[in-house]
Amino acid sequence: MNIVLNVLCVALDLYFIALLLRIILSYVPALPEPLRPIARFVRSITDPLLLPLRGLIPPVRIGAGALDLSPLILFFAIRIVRGLLCSRANMGLF
Numbered sequence: 001m002n003i004v005l006n007v008l009c010v011a012l013d014l015y016f017i018a019l020l021l022r023i024i025l026s027y028v029p030a031l032p033e034p035l036r037p038i039a040r041f042v043r044s045i046t047d048p049l050l051l052p053l054r055g056l057i058p059p060v061r062i063g064a065g066a067l068d069l070s071p072l073i074l075f076f077a078i079r080i081v082r083g084l085l086c087s088r089a090n091m092g093l094f
Helices: 002-026 033-056 070-091
Strands: 060-062 065-067
Touching: 002 033, 002 070, 033 070
Parallel strands: none
Antiparallel strands: 060 065
16 A cells, blocks of 8 residues: 555656646747647646636736636645645555
């Protein structure tokens, strides 16, 4: 069981990094060709969780633009789940 939790903790860390990468790539207006497949892959693994959140949480209007809060909420959710599961895995409670 401990191995499963360790794998899950690593998966949560990798997903956190993918989400961070997605945010960074979203600020690049025209991605060079070598980065486009990476951006497509990152979108394909982050969209299944981000799109439903976007449907539940409307963007916050800031002047003429809007701020999407769904990545921030997903960041917090990942950290909370990871903190609960992985701290117990490291303490030997599972």
